[in-house]
Amino acid sequence: MGKKKVMIFDDEEDFLEITKVNLEEAGGYDVLTFSNAKDIIAEVHRFEPDIILLDIRMPEVDGIDACQMLNNDSIGSHIPVIIVSALSKREDKVIAYKKGVAGYLVKPIEEKDLIAKIEEALRGFE
């Protein structure tokens, strides 16, 4: 079985870097990172990921708007999305789940929990 392609959108460059390293070292993932979600549809069409990790608070296009853009897209709407955000309020989670996300993780998060959630989401979409 080939490696799963993971796209991460987060404006925290250090978070992108360390998460990429940890996921790739865990094995089974190719990770592409993006610090801005404004071109999310184009990037998704280009890389055709298996799963997308989205931060909520990002400049220009936030994670919730990005979800909406994916929902409106023929390819994007078939890719599971996990929110990985520092926002911990119930209201934030409700908004995200209403957009159809497969999971919501609150930072700080350890890669083992992230992997568990990714695998769960991928199973759900198989």
Place this chain on the structure above:
Amino acid sequence: MEDKLQKVNRELLQIVQGSPIATFVINKEHIITRWNKACENLTGLSANEMIGTKKQWSIFYSQERPVMADLVVDDAGEEEIKKYYTDKYRKSAVIKGAYEAEGFLGEGVLWFFFTAAPLRDAEGNVVAAMETLQDITERKIAEAIEEVAAEELRKTSEQLKESAAQLIQAEKFEAVGQLASGVAHEVKNPLAIIIQGVNYLTRHVASEKNIIRTLEMIKSNVKRADSIVSALVDFSRATKIELHPQDINSVLENSLRLVEHKLKLKNIKVIKEAREDLPQVLADKGKMEQVFINIFLNSVHAMPNGGNISIRSYLAPKGRLSRSLQGKGLARLDKLGEGIDARSEYYSKFSKRAVMVEIEDTGVGISQENVKKVFNPFFTTKGPREGTGLGLSVTKNIIDMHGGIIEIKSEEGKGTKVIVALKIDGDE
């Protein structure tokens, strides 16, 4: 021809007779000698039937006793006046030996303002006394109405002040809440990087024992920092509540279910004494569950070697929170037979019935000094890794938002009792 003296006499008589103020005169023997028209009108007693008698008392009283003119004509002195008129009289500032008073007279129907002044002969001896009476009932009623209106105004103004204070408090909480979630977001992001960085290092320097130990320390402290900012967000979250009618016993049951495993683990027995037919309270179910869970978890922490948690719910009926106890400062609830006490606030907020919940443990208890601080944010007796010191602060905040009351009574070595009072749906 009328002489000069007769003329003066006649004029004076006319002044008295024609005066719009009810006036009568008695002589040294207390016999009525003058009873003017206004006096007839005011008392309904004619001059004919009164002059020549000593029945001046009958204006005011149902049985014979001296009126003020009787005391003045006897030159009785202030002590005697005081005996009959207690503190209602005043000495006249103008006429020596004269007094005035206000009182509720005439079988309690009318308010009178009355004066009595001595009439003296050429040598200055008191030979008679004149008493005037004025019906001031209408003025008194107007004053009473004004007083009631002023009192109402004062109450309204106090309520307004209280509402304004609550509003300011709510706004403050809102501001603190926004600040807290902003801070939490900003802190959680770097924590997310640190924790994953630590994991990375742990994998790559696995051979260095001291480094591993240090990394574990960093990791556990990242989690500690995270729990504090999360608690801060929780704290601020208590600013918004949605009140709906709730059965407090089922809220208690739900909360209990969520901590059941911890209670079992610590060998803690739960003794329930719920009153079944309680009226519904106005509450935010989720927030109240949070309140009870916080209280239960504190009890669990206070009983590391097991013990009992007693949960009681009951109705503090209206009659027991009677008016007689309102406004008496620190009125005690245990006088009401419930074995607990509450602040004066209890009565001002709850002039009606209240649903009460008591949660009592047999734990280590809290010192008298600390019991005052338990609701302060960040106050904790737990170790730095065990508690954020925000649990009871959040709890108190939630109860305040419900317009309820929470009290903690504790005795070191014996246990702690938490008392919650909540408003009843439909009671305003």
